[in-house]
């Protein structure tokens with residue numbers, strides 16, 4: 001480089017530096033697609049046998065994996081829980097199953113009594129009978145992708161230690177049998193403490209709107225979506241209202257029990273639910289996921305939730321009907 005170019009580039013550099021100041025900096029070693037791939041592969045491996053709640057060995061193996069990741073991220077225990085496990089009994093076909101949500105927190109620096117939830121369910125549907133060559137429904141997109149994302153967010157926010165409000169990371173169990181894990185969680189927390197809930201479900205593929213986009217369910221029920229859109233202005237990321245209103249996705253995922261209690265609780269998604277033919281099939285496997293896009297989505301989440309995490313914005317409650 002000669003002196004002339006250096007001179008002409010210098011003002012440009014100043015301009016860039018000034019415009020970047022004040023924005024959340026996301027260091028480059030975070031959200032590497034390789035790191036995401038490692039976790040998503042482990043959770044959707046054949047050894048996990050599709051993470052069914054009726055397969056105690058498999059579901060506990062997945063739970064232990066998430067616990068070790070929460071530990072590595074340095075998360076603390078939630079409220080009065082003696083560990084990361086929130087246990088409960090689930091009765092089905094006259095049998096009791098001991099299940100657990102996995103919960104960890106990063107205490108808020110100035111508003112520790114105000115919670116923001118990042119959640120994703122880790123159970124899936126197990127083995128599909130009658131399939132010949134492969135019978136394991138690996139659930140890579142549904143929902144190893146969401147769990148991988150909250151683990152990465154936990155690592156990120158834990159390294160930053162800048163959150164004004166308390167961040168609560170929850171890996172729910174028993175979503176596939178009717179949202180039992182999130183219902184139990186909702187019954188055992190004071191909903192007035194929860195400022196917002198971001199549930200991540202099926203975020204491993206590119207949405208119908210293209211790369212670097214996602215949609216939010218129940219957009220009209222609170223102003224969470226609008227706040228996120230405002231925070232994404234000027235970035236390459238775009239948030240859309242759920243384009244599949246007939247699918248009732250707002251009521252079909254783990255955000256629903258807390259939304260019913262007035263919490264601005266929504267699900268972020270990228271799946272093309274009307275045409276994804278791997279949905280609940282043995283073909284929902286990790287090579288079909290786009291970890292590059294997933295990694296972008298994590299930056300999307302950090303940027304779009306920033307003012308809610310730092311206490312600047314407080315979303316409206318959802319009005320119970």
Ligand SMILES: [Zn+2]
Pocket residue numbers: 142176280
């Ligand atoms: Zn599912």
